[in-house]
Amino acid sequence: MILAAGCVLWRRAPEDRGRGIEIALVHRPKYDDWSLPKGKLKHDETLRACAVREVREETGQECVLGARLPTSRYLANGRPKEVSYWSAEAVGGTFSPSDEVDRLLWLAPAQARGRLTQPRDRELLDALLDTTSLP
Numbered sequence: 001m002i003l004a005a006g007c008v009l010w011r012r013a014p015e016d017r018g019r020g021i022e023i024a025l026v027h028r029p030k031y032d033d034w035s036l037p038k039g040k041l042k043h044d045e046t047l048r049a050c051a052v053r054e055v056r057e058e059t060g061q062e063c064v065l066g067a068r069l070p071t072s073r074y075l076a077n078g079r080p081k082e083v084s085y086w087s088a089e090a091v092g093g094t095f096s097p098s099d100e101v102d103r104l105l106w107l108a109p110a111q112a113r114g115r116l117t118q119p120r121d122r123e124l125l126d127a128l129l130d131t132t133s134l135p
Contacts, residue, residue: 001080002040003081004040004041004050005048006039007063008036008087008128009023009036010022010134013108022106023106024036026059028101036116038054038058038085051065055088060093062091067087068084068085069086
């Protein structure tokens, strides 16, 4: 079993974009997809620590974890994978493109939902909107 963790990362929308929140999506050139920040658990790392580390590595953002979201389970290259997710508020940082993640987008929830490649990621976004108190 591959264990991983990630976040549905959000921030308050800038004043010039109106009220509400924006969701962070990352583009992974290896898969040419748009997804939520996530990654594999390191030896002796907790799931929460992994989620925060992956957000920092993939988006450049520091974050504060919020509510636990549903766990995704699926096959990755024929192996079972389990990804634990949290809601996380971005509290600052700067994105730097890498080989793993070359683009970061901040989108309104409806736009983010339409851009996400995997249905399981759309379900996580819906869970964030249904279960978390947001501005």
